[in-house]
Every structure is written in C-alpha cells, then in structure tokens.
Amino acid sequence: MIMVTGGTGFIGNVLIRQLSNLGYPIKLLIRPSKASPNFPIGVPLEVAISSFSDAKGLRAAMKGVDIVYHLASAESLGRKAELTPVDVQGTEMLVQAAAQAKIDRFIYLSHLGADSSSAYPALKAKGRAENAIRNANFPYTIFRSAIAYGERDHFSNGLAFLLKISPFFVPLPDNGSMLLQPIWVDDLVNALIWTIDMPQLANEIIEIGGPEYLTFKEICLIISEKIGVKRQFFNVPPVYLNWLTEILEIITPNFPTSVFWMDYLASNRTTALDALPRMFSLNPARMNQRLDYLEGKNFRKNWWKFILRRKRTIPRWD
Incomplete structure (x- = not known):
C-alpha cells in the first residue's frame, strides 16, 4: 500500500494517476475539512482523514502502508501559509508515525536550495523537514526538485x-x-515512482531538474x-x-x-543537466x-x- 500526502494538489494528482495506472493500491491522506477535496476523478483509492497534529490519527492512517510519498505543503497559500505547523511540525509527526509503522520507504518532495539555515522561509521549512526525515529510522529518498510545470500548475x-x-x-x-531549470511534471513523477524499485537510492538526497x-x-x-x-x-x-x-x-x-x-x-x-538521464535513463522534455x-x-x-x-x-x- 502506498500513502500519498498532498495528493489533491497539482503534482499529487499526477502521481496518484500514474501509480493507479501501474496497479499500486493507494491511500490518500487528507486533513479534516467541511469542503470536498479535489480528488483525482476515476481513480480507485482509500482515504484516511487525519491532521498532522493528530498522532493517533496518523498512526491509524499508517496501517497497512509500505511506502509514503510526502508532498503536502502549505506553500500554495502564499502569505497566509503556516509553514512551521504544516511543513515542519507536520512532517515531524508524520515521520514519527511512519517510523512506528516500520515502512519500507519514505519519499519526500523538496526544493532545490532547501536548507534549514536559509534566509527564505519556504526553503528553510523544507530544509528542516529534510532534517527530520534524515534522522528517522527508516529508508528515505529526498528529491530536491526544480520548479515543476504542467496543466494544473501555479x-x-x-x-x-x-x-x-x-x-x-x-x-x-x-x-x-x-x-x-523547469521540469515537466510527468518527468518528475516518473522519477518519483521509479525510485520504488531502485534500492540504491535509499537514504539519498537527489537533485533533479529539466534538460x-x-x-x-x-x-x-x-x-x-x-x-x-x-x-x-x-x-x-x-x-x-x-x-x-x-x-x-x-x-x-x-x-x-x-x-x-x-x-x-x-x-x-539549478542542478546538473544530466541528473535524470544519468540516474533514471530518462530524457526529459x-x-x-x-x-x-x-x-x-x-x-x-x-x-x-x-x-x-x-x-x-x-x-x-x-
């Protein structure tokens, strides 16, 4: 079972669709809300509802989960974004639940330039989240991606x-x-998915971008x-x-x-232009x-x- 956070967003929607096309069972983690989330249409999936501050809810959501894709972020809310509760503390809580569940892999989508000492709030939050993942007791892969573009992007x-x-x-x-170094969303998602079958990328931080x-x-x-x-x-x-x-x-x-x-x-x-061809034999668009x-x-x-x-x-x- 694969759990996806942030699956109602631009990249998350594409990731879930491609995982579903490949036959993976998917669990989507969403926060409690009175509004209807933007679920991928026509995709069979299980839904778990929990806030990142609910340790018990996160542990329950992890039942049966083998792999976690953590894409959730508050960034899209702009100046209203609460980066510390969501991107930092939320990741820390999710990491604790994943470690207790003894998952096989935790895959995190970060940004080029992520650094816990950065002067820029979004990059600092991503860096702090990365630190929480690196200190956890499970195999992880962190993708520091260039900005992604596609049909539903911002x-x-x-x-x-x-x-x-x-x-x-x-x-x-x-x-x-x-x-x-803009990266086409399908190229990014392919790299995220192929990582599942690449044990050599466990416990690695990977920087990728377009061509x-x-x-x-x-x-x-x-x-x-x-x-x-x-x-x-x-x-x-x-x-x-x-x-x-x-x-x-x-x-x-x-x-x-x-x-x-x-x-x-x-x-x-930016990062190395040959990152995707070298690591994934993928010729990016x-x-x-x-x-x-x-x-x-x-x-x-x-x-x-x-x-x-x-x-x-x-x-x-x-």
Missing part, C-alpha cells in the same frame, strides 16, 4: 495570466536574469509566444516587487503569484515542447472560477 499558468492581463509592460526582478537552464525572462518569452502576446520587460528591484506581490495577495484573493516566488527568484535554482495546455485558454474567466471555487473551500495541504 507557475506557468500564473505567468501566462500575468502576461495576458499586463498592459504591454511586465516588471522583472533583476532583469529576469536568474536561472531556473535546460532558462532565465526567468526567457521563460516569460516562451510563454508569451505560446499564448500569442508580445510584452516589453523592465527591471524592478526585487524588494519592491516583493512588496507589490504582498499587496496584491492582500487585496486580490488567490492572486496567481505568491511571496514565495520571490524566494525562488532570489538566486539561480524541454519546456517549449510541453506548453500546449496554455493555448486558447481564457485566463481571466478561469481565474474568476478559481477564486470563487477557493472561496468556498478550506485551505488544504497542497
């Missing part, structure tokens, strides 16, 4: 929305010169071309753009950027090959639907 869809509604000019921090280094400006240009808009870019000091992002998050519900974007864009977020889902999308209409839907729900872990 990254490429958020950028496309901003580029679409902007009045010809788009602000970029430090001229958009920082390097990123190319792209500046943030280059990514904006690729997305602009895909959605059929032309924009001029101008430099804005990161601190001012961070302030603007915080203001927009306050006055606009579920604005498609978050304060954590500035953390990611504060420096280069280039970003401009996998953005067809952006074509013809009505971002304004979809955004309002997203806002109205999220207003009726209670924030989840994804």
Whole structure:
C-alpha cells in the first residue's frame, strides 16, 4: 500500500494517476475539512482523514502502508501559509508515525536550495523537514526538485495570466536574469515512482531538474509566444516587487503569484543537466515542447472560477 500526502494538489494528482495506472493500491491522506477535496476523478483509492497534529490519527492512517510519498505543503497559500505547523511540525509527526509503522520507504518532495539555515522561509521549512526525515529510522529518498510545470500548475499558468492581463509592460526582478531549470511534471513523477524499485537510492538526497537552464525572462518569452502576446520587460528591484506581490495577495484573493516566488527568484535554482538521464535513463522534455495546455485558454474567466471555487473551500495541504 502506498500513502500519498498532498495528493489533491497539482503534482499529487499526477502521481496518484500514474501509480493507479501501474496497479499500486493507494491511500490518500487528507486533513479534516467541511469542503470536498479535489480528488483525482476515476481513480480507485482509500482515504484516511487525519491532521498532522493528530498522532493517533496518523498512526491509524499508517496501517497497512509500505511506502509514503510526502508532498503536502502549505506553500500554495502564499502569505497566509503556516509553514512551521504544516511543513515542519507536520512532517515531524508524520515521520514519527511512519517510523512506528516500520515502512519500507519514505519519499519526500523538496526544493532545490532547501536548507534549514536559509534566509527564505519556504526553503528553510523544507530544509528542516529534510532534517527530520534524515534522522528517522527508516529508508528515505529526498528529491530536491526544480520548479515543476504542467496543466494544473501555479507557475506557468500564473505567468501566462500575468502576461495576458499586463498592459504591454511586465516588471522583472533583476532583469529576469536568474536561472531556473523547469521540469515537466510527468518527468518528475516518473522519477518519483521509479525510485520504488531502485534500492540504491535509499537514504539519498537527489537533485533533479529539466534538460535546460532558462532565465526567468526567457521563460516569460516562451510563454508569451505560446499564448500569442508580445510584452516589453523592465527591471524592478526585487524588494519592491516583493512588496507589490504582498499587496496584491492582500487585496486580490488567490492572486496567481505568491511571496514565495520571490524566494525562488532570489538566486539561480539549478542542478546538473544530466541528473535524470544519468540516474533514471530518462530524457526529459524541454519546456517549449510541453506548453500546449496554455493555448486558447481564457485566463481571466478561469481565474474568476478559481477564486470563487477557493472561496468556498478550506485551505488544504497542497
């Protein structure tokens, strides 16, 4: 039995679908909520309900579980995110329950740049969560991933929305010169799944990303071309753009950027280009090959639907 946390989110949905297609029995861990979670449609799975602060509930959820995929995070809530209770303390509680259940493998999705001493809250929280996993008494694999993109992501869809509604000019921090290494969600999920059958990756921290280094400006240009808009870019000091992002998050519900974007864009977020081919014999997709889902999308209409839907729900872990 495989347990997945954060399975109602963007990456979690893809992971659960692929695990199900391969015939794995799946248990989805969700927090108690009055709202209906975003379950993967048409996928047979077992559901366990427990908060990360409920030790008894987590122990019960671990019954029959052999492998845990821990993807849950509060990051998507932006400035409202409670990273310490969810990403740090939640992981510590989950680790304790997994250790007591004597699971076979604990697989955690982290970020490039994760460090418990980082000055950036999201990366610091991920680093502290990693430490809890490394100190546990079970085999683990930690994936420090570059930013993932795909049909339901916040990254490429958020950028496309901003580029679409902007009045010809788009602000970029430090001229958009920082390097990123976007990874197609299917490539990321394949690596996560194949790890199950790779005992040599037990007790390892793996850094993975896509097959190319792209500046943030280059990514904006690729997305602009895909959605059929032309924009001029101008430099804005990161601190001012961070302030603007915080203001927009306050006055606009579920604005498609978050304060954590500035953390990611504060420096280069890259790793070795050959990581996926070398470790998984996987030839990863280039970003401009996998953005067809952006074509013809009505971002304004979809955004309002997203806002109205999220207003009726209670924030989840994804």
